[in-house]
Amino acid sequence: MRQIIYDKVRNISEKYKGYIDTEDLMKEGLTNRQIGLLTAEEKLEKIAHGHYWVNSDAYGKPEDYKAVEVARVNENAVICADSACYYMGLIDVEPQVLSIATKRSDRHKMKMNFDVCRHYFSEKAFEEDQKVFNTEYGSYKVYDIDRSVCDCVRFKNDIPKEIFDLIIEKYKKYDKRSTERLMAYAKAMRISRQVEQIGLE
Template sequence: MNKINQMKNEFKKNGGILKTIELNEMGFSSRQIGKLMQDGIITRIKYGFYELREYHPKEEVIIAKLFPKAVIFLESALLYYGYTDRIPLSWQIAVDKDSNKKQYEIDYPFIEPYYIENKYLNVGVSTIEIEGVPVKIYDRDRTMCDVLRYETKIEREVFAKAISNYVADKEKNIRNLLRYAEIFNIKNKVQTYIGVRL
């Protein structure tokens, strides 16, 4: 197998994205990487990250590769769990409030970072696998807490539908919901919007 095919296979194994260092480890110098871009084989997504031109990775895979600590959040998580059928205009991701904000200035995919205090960032994180790449997302119970916390940022129709779908979901975990509600100090809201319907 020639070096280019080997590289293409490596891209495909990694959700279509590789870092400069990974290409270097495969024996590609900076000059050779430049030539691959010139020949239209790879494209730079952002500094230090490349995608294979012929392979179109899913947007959540690109996000997970570019920002491994980011968590799929709020309406983007609602869409994943089937609690809404409205596709957000941009991917909502939760990131550390102390992280460098400049890194999130990318052209594609469209992202909307929410800067979260570190102590809350890892509450209720799940990992799903998409195209062989681990992607962080808040579980359905944490997502409902976020819906209640960010009520004013969500359209009424999306908000109401999300709650109805959560209440009807057999995979919800009320114990987790109440534990998270305590952490975020929203127990009254959980009781008002969800508790009365259980």
């Protein structure tokens, strides 16, 4: 491939901060064939259908790249459960599988380059207590800690035991926890008994 194409890719990277969609790649003058060749040469990384990361020696992906990339593929998705506990700072061990929530009516395909555990929420439950993280690479949404701990209890079978135990241990010592909010979520999710048995009430 001609050097002019590589120079164009470098300029695209600087302009789009690393992440770019197929539509914008083509607006910048690249063809589908060139995109395919650049991907094969690992100049471009396909993060999902229609979405790319431009590889460069000058920089690497952001630390929270999984959350950023999920939001680029589906801007309505919300980081939930154990992953939300990590992004909100309750635990410092990142779960290997990213837990995300979408509305039951959401039909976006979420095939990523990393493992994702997708949970479908009702309209009302989906909208409650989302925090927005704004970064130079884009924004993403995360549920708050009290709600996320309840989600962990609810989805316990989908979470590694060591991560679940760590979340419970850290939450019991969490100085900003709200037992009232926790139990309100637990009641709404119909898991009050499980929460009480764990000793979080």
